[in-house]
Amino acid sequence: SDKLGVFGNPIKHSLSPRIHSLFAEQTGRHVDYQRLLVSPYGFSSAVAGQFSQGLVGANVTVPFKQAAYRIVTQHLGSAAHSGAVNTLISAPHGGLIGANTDGDGLVAALKSKGVSLAGRRILLLGAGGASRGVMPALNAEKPDVIWVWNRTPSRAEQLASLFDSAQVLRHWSSARKPDLIINATSASLFGESLALPEHLLDADTVGYDMVYSRDATAFQSQFKASGGGVCFDGLRMLVEQAAVSFSLWFSCDKPETEAIYHQLRNELA
């Protein structure tokens, strides 16, 4: 069977092994996909060690996506512009290829929910690795604008300067109502809440949290309390980014995601 895995810390609750085993089943492949816990400073040696022992591909999650960007020998597609890599592919003649499937995953997830992006106003919360990773794909959908808000404004400025539809949002008062608000901060992972500007939300505002949970996420609760409309958690994005990674490792079509997404949602319950 083909050895795959996901590097991260923490990693024990990762759903990726489950998702990829369902893709393997669907496509008739034998896959051994492991959770790979890495110490904060051990990322590059862990990656080298695992690939030398026959890993054919891997995912990378928090907090190593930017480190992964730095260790690959070649960037695929939008990964070169994002500074963050979530997918590693063993290169045919040695070295590693880095891709970022988070952005395509997010766009596919939004489309599956009937949310279009072309001509829309998007408010992206956060300017860390998660935001950097999805920015190229969001920008490619030709939204009217992507406002980037970040607790630390200088990081928002850096990120926004790289993409033509992006603008930094320094003050809530200078924004118009967005059609879509995407949470790419890690606030909830630290149990911290994110103050949402109530005057920017109404029942037509759509929310998307990159974090998922069995119950409502902190962002989903806050979004609702602040007057927003429907707000999705990140489970669909997780499945969609995984499907793109799978297609890269095996040079195959993207696996079907709809049924697998619903199955995982039920398994979470």
Ligand code: ATR
């Ligand atoms: P990294 O910062 O390592 O790239 P990330 O999870 O992609 O990892 O980024 C964390 C994001 O969540 C950042 O935008 C961070 O804001 P800062 O740049 O100001 O640190 C944001 N974040 C984390 N905790 C937050 C909180 N309590 N409120 C608002 N934003 C928060």
